[in-house]
Amino acid sequence: MTIQTPVEANERVYPTPKVPAIAICLDGCEPEYLDVAIAKGLMPNLKRMREEGTDRLAHSVIPSFTNPNNLSIATGRPPIVHGICGNYLIDPDTGEEVMMNDVRFLRAPTIFSQFYDAGFRVAMVTAKDKLRALLGAGLKFDEGRAVAFSSERSGETTLEEHGIDNASKWLGMDVPEVYSAELSEFVFAAGVKLLKEFKPDVMYLSTTDYIQHKFAPDQKGALDFYAMFDRYLGELNALGAAIVVTADHGMKPKHLADGSPSVVYVQDLMDEWLGKDAARVILPITDPYVVHHGALGSFATAYLPDGADQGDIIAKLKATSGITHVMTKAEAIEQFELPGDRIGDIVMVSGENICIGTSEHRHDLAALKEPLRSHGGLTEQEVPFIVNRVIDLPNQPVLRNFDAFFYATTAAAQ
């Protein structure tokens, strides 16, 4: 196999890594989590990385949700290019609400598949399996140069479909519970072992934000998590890899003083203004794993009925307490780089401490065990971007989290 260099992927030329290039996406890592854990002395490795490498903040894509941002990191491009703008959409062909977690919705090749096609070794570990399927698009496993699996399904992996048989057994760690810190720890532990044994040229590690939805930066659950991460980060660093640590989005408290969720129910408002179910409010955060956020985030899109006075609805929403941004589809395409055929007629964003819901009765808030913390809006778009090498980097908002592989390979090529 000859390695073709450099790799041209999605309008950029990626430098040829001389050492493994790793991007780590810490799901829901509001920068404050790192600041607090470092201040408490729990992250010596990251502290050193910040001091001796390059420490920046970057912007995520909007909506500041998991899948749009993971796919942006994986393709190096915004959602208008790769097509994944949430977990959920109304399929324009059928009018039905469908999950956007199928590879058929992905419109751009991943950087991993392009590095693979150029002859490199590629590895990826995700916490949840829904992401693994999308991120693994285009990888082939018949030459032993690619590994891609999730910790969630690590007990069922096969050489043919994931590049490794029974990853759980290989790692010597049990398959973790889907709602656990261990689901993410498995990702890091697998990353260290892959780096030692599989020796990838390019590797992506992507965790889950279960802990961040549950715990504020100064709470023990969060501090334990980041201390755990730091130990693995130290191992990855010691093995000589060039590493970028970033996040898919931040995380903010979105509850009232009594701990109950702070929500503006937009479907209920639309029903009042336009008649019951005349408009359809879509919350793209909705997915099968809603226990920790009740399907409540800070971004929504709405399909309006024919003949509705769009200007009037936008004006009413703008006058609604808690809603900070309301825009037309055309404005959302322009400002947020969203694919126009996968959003509704209007797009709205709520403020730092409030979420958008559909109808009150449709959210199972009893399942929320802690005061709600969530994301999706502009107040959760600031994320860490830390490199364990000195490289020339812009800052936010020019620097995007989806520049992670470009700068990881840049650092790895030095």
Ligand SMILES: [Zn+2]
């Ligand atoms: Zn996330």
